[in-house]
Amino acid sequence: MNVVSFPGRDLPHDWQRGEMNALLAACGESLDKGTVAGWEIGETERGDPQLYLLGPAPDHECVLCVSRLGRQYVLEDGEGRILCEHDAIGSLSDQVRHALRHKKAAIIARATVVWLAIKETIEERMEPILGEPMELLSHVAPQLVAVI
Amino acid sequence: MHATKTASKAAEARKEAGTWLKELRARAGLSQVELAEKLALKYYTFISQVENGFGRVPTEQIEAWGRALGQEPSSFARKLLSYYDPELHRLLFEVKE
Numbered sequence: 001m002n003v004v005s006f007p008g009r010d011l012p013h014d015w016q017r018g019e020m021n022a023l024l025a026a027c028g029e030s031l032d033k034g035t036v037a038g039w040e041i042g043e044t045e046r047g048d049p050q051l052y053l054l055g056p057a058p059d060h061e062c063v064l065c066v067s068r069l070g071r072q073y074v075l076e077d078g079e080g081r082i083l084c085e086h087d088a089i090g091s092l093s094d095q096v097r098h099a100l101r102h103k104k105a106a107i108i109a110r111a112t113v114v115w116l117a118i119k120e121t122i123e124e125r126m127e128p129i130l131g132e133p134m135e136l137l138s139h140v141a142p143q144l145v146a147v148i
Numbered sequence: 149m150h151a152t153k154t155a156s157k158a159a160e161a162r163k164e165a166g167t168w169l170k171e172l173r174a175r176a177g178l179s180q181v182e183l184a185e186k187l188a189l190k191y192y193t194f195i196s197q198v199e200n201g202f203g204r205v206p207t208e209q210i211e212a213w214g215r216a217l218g219q220e221p222s223s224f225a226r227k228l229l230s231y232y233d234p235e236l237h238r239l240l241f242e243v244k245e
Contacts, residue, residue, distance in 0.1 A: 042202070050200070058158060060156050062197060078197075078203050080189065
């Protein structure tokens with residue numbers, strides 16, 4: 001298991017060190033593999049702490065957002081969909097890990113679809129180009145043989 | 149292992165969009181909670197995520213956000229696009245034939 005310790009810096013916005021260590025440990029694997037490129041902390045207008053897990057460059061979009069409202073944690077994706085609500089940091093961390101794995105699988109699936117589309121386009125364009133010389137060769141070859 | 153802090157042009161533009169949205173909300177006299185209620189969101193945390201520059205207003209919610217903030221939806225969408233996708237905004241609205 002990867003354990004990502006929270007760097008020793010001040011913890012504004014009411015986050016506790018234990019909470020941050022648990023959450024960053026949950027995304028350790030994704031940080032290693034680049035699904036998560038970084039994180040930021042912030043707070044709501046009411047002072048409720050938020051942790052934003054950011055995706056890869058260049059956009060660094062928010063992949064997941066963890067908020068603590070009173071005793072409850074809320075896990076949302078970057079489009080505001082609620083993925084989990086829990087009052088135990090351990091269970092929430094498990095959900096963070098699960099959501100990040102799901103996110104990685106989705107990225108791989110999207111990349112595969114794009115790769116197949118590119119492959120198909122290249123094949124479609126190359127086929128006529130490759131086809132013509134073969135056709136020409138099939139006409140010329142017997143004549144060349146006859147000459148020889 | 150270090151968790152890295154990140155900054156990019158796109159992130160800066162999202163921050164600017166967030167600041168603009170926050171100003172519009174303040175002008176409309178709404179709190180984050182009240183805006184979330186108008187948008188039928190269960191929590192107000194996503195409003196904060198967007199205003200802090202870490203999230204975008206989803207395309208399918210732009211009209212509702214605009215109306216909730218007292219804005220005309222198409223000009224609201226155009227302004228948001230200038231932050232979220234400046235190149236597309238330039239091609240659509242700034243490049244002359």
